[in-house]
Amino acid sequence: AAANAAARRFASAAPPRRLGPCASATASLRWSRGRRFASGANEVEVEDECDGRDPLSYKERPGRFHSPIVDQLWKLRQELHEDEEKLPKSNPDLTPEELPDKTPDDSRTIVRYNFASNHRLRESYRNPWDQVRMGKVLEDLDAMAGNIAMKHARLKDEWRPLVIVTAGVDRIKLNGRANINMDMVLEGAVTWTGSSSMEIGMTVSTEGNAWLNANFTFVARCPETGKAAPINAIVPVTAHEKELYEQAAKRQHLKKAKRSTKSEDALNLRKNMEKKMQELLDLGAPLKRMPALADKGSILMYKTQLSNALTCQPQTQNIHGRIFGGFLMRRAFELAFATAHLFSGGRLQFLEVDDVSFLRPVSIGDLLQLESVVLYTLPKGDLYVDGKTERQHPEVHVEVRAYVSDPATLSSHTSNTFNFTFRVVDKEKVLNVYPGTEVEAERVVRMIITDKEQEQHDVDFGEV
Helix, strand or coil: CCHHHHHHHCCCCCCCCCEECCCCCCCCEEECCCCCCEEEEEEEEEEECCCCCCCCCCCCCCCCCHHHHHHHHHHHHHHHHHHHHHCCCCCCCCCCCCCCCCCCCHHHHHEEEEEHHHHHHHCCCEECCCCCCCHHCCCHHHHHHHHHHHHHHHCCCCECEEEEEEEEEEEEECCCCCCCCEEEEEEEEEEEECCCCEEEEEEEECCCCCEEEEEEEEECCCCCCCECCCCCCCCCCCCCHHHHHHHHHHHHHHHHHHCCCCCHHHHHHHHHHHHHHHHHHHHHHHHHCCCCCCCCCCCEEEHEEEEEEEEEHHHHHHHHECHHHHHHHHHHHHHHHHHHHHHHCCCCEEEEEEEEEECCCCCCCCEEEEEEEEEEEEEECCCCCCCCCCCCCCCEEEEEEEEEEEEECCCEEEEEEEEEEEEEEECCEEEEEEEECCHHHHHHHHHHHHHHHHHHHHHHHCCC
């Protein structure tokens, strides 16, 4: 009542100032019913974000991230809600043959970040070294991939209830560095589809130069049964789209082959893994059993560990009511960066994300524990798989594992694994890292194999 009275007194003193959707009110402003604020001699009226439509998305957005891509994600959420109200529900037992084929352009999404003209936006993405904050870019990539996946699975004349979730990140690779003072553009589309899964390819560019490439895998689930749901097949049209489809198909084939445990290739791979694991354990043995005499340029893996914990808040939920996958990836990246920084003591450049797995959803209120460790390092001058290209700087590979723990039931399970690679640009060398147990050795060898496969992929498609 006092606030309403104050608002009436100040209404005649000065006309209201209108603020856009990104504007915020300071703590000194007092809320009055409707959308009016009173402070001093001015009244501030905040514009509705729903553009005259039903404000459902506005009311249901407790975790509003003020970035262009997430705003667009919630705009699509509103459109899907309108589909549910206006369109007939599709047959829940649709077969892949009954779904219309789609082209990459049907899901293509382009989002521009006006860093050059929008000071507020630019500052929210600036890191301490006056560059683009990579953790927020990773966060937005996940949101954009979800946006693209939902657009691909959306039907024109029917409402089809589906749960679209991130299955994993195959790779995010940097090819250069961005200027925080120039506009940034995110672009992506579906590049490959299986029966219920799809791969989304995205690029981030500045002034037409793509400096980041990313590949995410999403899967469609029936909301009632949780089982895989068929999706529209993708039909590439242009030569470039066909090339991207071929690359994605090869990646998916390799992933499927790695999951097989009975083939001859799988058995040979296991033998090679065990041999490499034993080699690493032998190198780490002196550090474990004779530390005073061991090589001072090496360290055991467990000594590089860092961890933190947080309670998951509703402000970071996605449209399915779970914790936003991009938020988890950003927190993992920031912990990995700190781990690599404390380990190397040098100036870092982020290179790539490899093999991110989303094993279980994370819910609001969950206690999330993040644990990071340096898996291995690569020295300056080390050759890539092409046998010609040398590494210009030492590299540090960090793994982050996310656990959801429940103290009441004494239970804990792995929800995500993340793998990051950093370059140390101002150091000639860094410590060698060796595993001390067989479990650690297997984690290291699996990631080394994955990295070699990624390098071979770059050679095959001329990206080295």
